[in-house]
Amino acid sequence: MSLWLSHPLFLPSLIIGVTILLWATSLLPEFITALLFFAAAMTAKIAPPDVIFGGFASSAFWLVFSGFVLGVAIRKTGLADRAARALSARLTDSWPLMVASVVLLSYALAFVMPSNMGRIALLMPIVAAMAKRAGIEDGTRAWYGLALAVGFGTFQLSATILPANVPNLVMSGAAEGAYGIHLNYVPYLLLHTPVLGWLKGAALIVLICWLFPGKPHRPRDLEPLPPMSGDEKRLAWLLAVVLTLWVTESWHGVGPAWTGLVAAVVTLLPRVGFINGEEFASGVNIRTCIYVAGILGLAITVTQTGIGAVVGNALLHIMPLSEDAPFTSFLALTGITSALNFIMTANGVPALYTTFAQSFSDATGFPLLSVIMIQVLGYSTPLLPYQASPIVVAMALGKVPARAGMLLCLALAAVSYLLLLPLDYAWYQVLGKL
Numbered sequence: 001m002s003l004w005l006s007h008p009l010f011l012p013s014l015i016i017g018v019t020i021l022l023w024a025t026s027l028l029p030e031f032i033t034a035l036l037f038f039a040a041a042m043t044a045k046i047a048p049p050d051v052i053f054g055g056f057a058s059s060a061f062w063l064v065f066s067g068f069v070l071g072v073a074i075r076k077t078g079l080a081d082r083a084a085r086a087l088s089a090r091l092t093d094s095w096p097l098m099v100a101s102v103v104l105l106s107y108a109l110a111f112v113m114p115s116n117m118g119r120i121a122l123l124m125p126i127v128a129a130m131a132k133r134a135g136i137e138d139g140t141r142a143w144y145g146l147a148l149a150v151g152f153g154t155f156q157l158s159a160t161i162l163p164a165n166v167p168n169l170v171m172s173g174a175a176e177g178a179y180g181i182h183l184n185y186v187p188y189l190l191l192h193t194p195v196l197g198w199l200k201g202a203a204l205i206v207l208i209c210w211l212f213p214g215k216p217h218r219p220r221d222l223e224p225l226p227p228m229s230g231d232e233k234r235l236a237w238l239l240a241v242v243l244t245l246w247v248t249e250s251w252h253g254v255g256p257a258w259t260g261l262v263a264a265v266v267t268l269l270p271r272v273g274f275i276n277g278e279e280f281a282s283g284v285n286i287r288t289c290i291y292v293a294g295i296l297g298l299a300i301t302v303t304q305t306g307i308g309a310v311v312g313n314a315l316l317h318i319m320p321l322s323e324d325a326p327f328t329s330f331l332a333l334t335g336i337t338s339a340l341n342f343i344m345t346a347n348g349v350p351a352l353y354t355t356f357a358q359s360f361s362d363a364t365g366f367p368l369l370s371v372i373m374i375q376v377l378g379y380s381t382p383l384l385p386y387q388a389s390p391i392v393v394a395m396a397l398g399k400v401p402a403r404a405g406m407l408l409c410l411a412l413a414a415v416s417y418l419l420l421l422p423l424d425y426a427w428y429q430v431l432g433k434l
Contacts, residue, residue, distance in 0.1 A: 031287040066263065067120060071122075071283070079232050091130070139399070142216075153204065156412070195423050
């Protein structure tokens with residue numbers, strides 16, 4: 001026992017394990033658990049401060065922050081209600097149509113807008129206004145379903161589009177840095193879209209309609225929309241500029257987080273912006289910002305302390321990887337990704353998994369590129385909400401209770417692993433990837 005206590009990874013593992021347990025069980029509010037992690041990690045000195053608080057320096061954190069600010073402005077100016085009125089006149093005839101429209105809109109936006117957090121911040125106030133006009137009130141199971149449709153549609157389905165989420169970019173960077181492999185947009189899209197995009201999207205729509213039933217009605221006030229106000233026009237132009245900069249990031253090199261932060265600052269400027277200090281204080285959810293920083297900080301800490309490497313090596317020896325059983329090996333590699341998701345969250349998994357890809361390739365006989373690609377199903381299918389920060393943000397914006405998010409996570413994961421995984425394996429074989 002004394003050997004365990006004296007091991008250099010014992011205390012970091014204990015702190016990280018307790019943090020994950022508290023997030024998974026929701027015994028404490030998520031932001032308090034994040035603060036406890038910061039306090040315990042700093043007190044125990046398990047890593048340098050720049051590692052523990054690395055989440056605050058992450059672009060994902062500032063995308064969350066700027067997303068909240070822009071969301072407040074979109075709601076205040078009436079732009080959200082205007083967009084909702086245009087959509088609700090056509091998309092609220094039935095509950096399946098409404099849910100499918102939100103999921104498809106979340107997915108379609110990923111092709112032109114690279115930031116998960118930005119898409120959620122843009123869509124959530126519009127979907128909230130659309131729900132209200134269709135008679136779906138806040139705090140109802142139907143509203144929880146729509147809010148989760150935004151979060152799950154944004155994160156899980158965007159995994160099929162190479163530049164559309166953070167884990168994909170981490171995987172791409174790790175593959176290029178470790179093996180000189182450059183992932184291409186169209187082959188990546190062809191490999192993942194049929195199963196993890198179309199079929200998973202259909203499964204998500206069915207599950208939301210089943211678990212979170214609703215009865216929308218057509219809006220009764222169908223009079224023509226009034227002309228846009230001056231503030232609406234100015235904010236619409238600002239959002240158009242932001243969206244253009246997000247889409248053209250590869251040309252100018254300014255990340256979506258910093259473009260969004262500049263836009264958020266503009267909305268806060270006196271006489272130029274759209275919201276004042278009181279509206280900022282009441283509209284920006286600092287609790288969620290702290291939670292996201294905690295998730296990202298934990299993932300960085302796991303990597304920097306070496307816990308991730310130890311777990312990865314252990315899984316490499318435990319899991320049944322063999323050239324004689326290709327489907328079992330495919331299943332095992334997906335299982336490794338899912339296991340890593342518990343301790344590193346989706347953003348951190350590709351950084352570690354990709355470094356072991358050559359060993360996995362040697363053990364299974366799969367091509368190296370295919371081994372790297374197999375992880376996408378695992379990290380894009382969280383078993384618990386905390387494993388995917390965009391889902392957490394959508395739940396916070398929609399005030400969705402943890403139980404509802406966990407229910408959909410587990411249900412969609414069950415469908416993904418029981419039905420979609422065999423189909424994904426078959427699709428890899430059809431394309432000659434295995």
